[in-house]
């Protein structure tokens with residue numbers, strides 16, 4: 433712990449020397465060279481939303497700048513390949529993707545140890561990740577849903593293929609054996625996947641010291657109240673004309689305002705100041721965690737790229753099996769036919785089902801209703817609500833565990849002080865196959881002999897990923913359950 437604190441302090445001092453600053457002044461940082469934070473932000477721990485992250489040291493207003501990271505402080509392919517040896521070797525392997533090269537660059541710098549220019553930054557990177565490509569067979573199976581298992585298999589295969597493709601380059605660079613392993617590769621790939629930020633000149637993105645300490649918030653509502661708008665306008669370089677313009681240019685103004693508010697509520701590289709700039713995306717009280725939106729992701733995508741999921745993710749989607757006739761009844765893409773996080777079918781799914789449930793020879797005549805989101809008829813609506821409810825129910829019944837069992841299992845994982853208590857709680861579950869598989873995988877068949885003992889590190893890591901898998905599948909099941917409730921409510925309204 434003390435070592436970690438020391439690493440953090442030397443990292444922040446190093447960052448200040450590179451010009452990274454959370455000062456609101458556009459010129460020089462207001463505080464001393466000894467640390468880059470303290471004017472707006474501080475590194476803090478947020479156990480329920482991302483662990484280590486950045487907290488507000490004072491009240492922050494939406495739209496105000498909270499961090500600047502100069503281009504020279506960004507770790508990019510370009511900046512690392514200033515090293516001649518690396519540059520010559522990489523140029524001989526032109527078939528590698530830009531992301532593969534950035535992974536090699538990261539491992540190369542890790543291999544340079546203390547002599548690396550990035551050493552203080554590299555020291556504070558996480559030691560492990562929980563992205564899907566790191567899931568073992570047991571954790572993958574724990575996802576239970578074919579789609580999620582398939583995405584995991586694809587992620588593992590992609591990591592293995594890319595590692596093999598990059599092997600010759602890493603050998604040319606005479607990497608030490610520990611940096612040539614698949615384990616090292618997935619660590620570096622996970623670092624790149626979960627921490628890089630977009631830059632316009634390189635699709636591999638950049639590692640952004642300090643800027644990569646912001647934890648994630650899902651995209652939310654754009655500012656709507658007048659106070660927010662006034663603040664946006666007064667705190668930026670938006671020309672006064674926008675403020676003063678009357679009705680005649682409302683559309684143009686709204687568009688301009690929208691693009692400014694997008695820019696203001698997120699991070700991005702800004703050419704004019706040659707730096708990555710981060711703005712508060714909401715009003716924050718002193719002590720609050722300051723968050724950044726990395727993009728719009730479902731929970732499965734968050735797991736795949738970042739190794740976490742959100743308990744309440746407004747962008748989550750659940751796909752259910754549909755007959756091919758449903759897909760062919762409309763021109764909407766498969767990706768648009770899903771159930772929202774709150775159990776409501778998507779606009780396209782409802783419309784596709786309404787058309788599919790209409791006799792072929794009548795579809796043309798009801799097209800205008802369907803495409804405007806209206807019901808076709810009471811009979812049609814009752815039919816599709818019954819069908820949707822039955823389909824969701826069948827999916828739920830086909831899965832090896834129920835919502836109740838998953839909830840119990842998660843409670844056991846959360847509340848057990850030791851492994852013995854965990855096992856005691858799980859005895860309440862009707863099916864314990866999964867638990868026995870876990871015990872067997874870690875040679876703990878005689879679990880009672882482990883009373884009071886902690887799990888091995890390997891078993892603990894597996895349990896962390898197992899927990900993520902259970903959280904994911906539970907959320908998936910709850911969405912299906914909520915969809916059934918939604919259908920039942922709709923059916924009830926037809927009975928009245």
Ligand SMILES: C[S@@+](CC[C@H](N)C(=O)[O-])C[C@H]1O[C@@H](n2cnc3c(N)ncnc32)[C@H](O)[C@@H]1O
Nearest residue numbers: 481482483484626627644645646647648738740
């Ligand atoms: C860019 S880093 C953010 C800083 C990171 N917490 C750290 O300690 O270095 C992204 C990683 O933080 C974690 N994370 C970010 N937002 C999160 C959230 N809302 N809930 C849980 N974990 C989150 C995930 O592990 C993710 O891969």
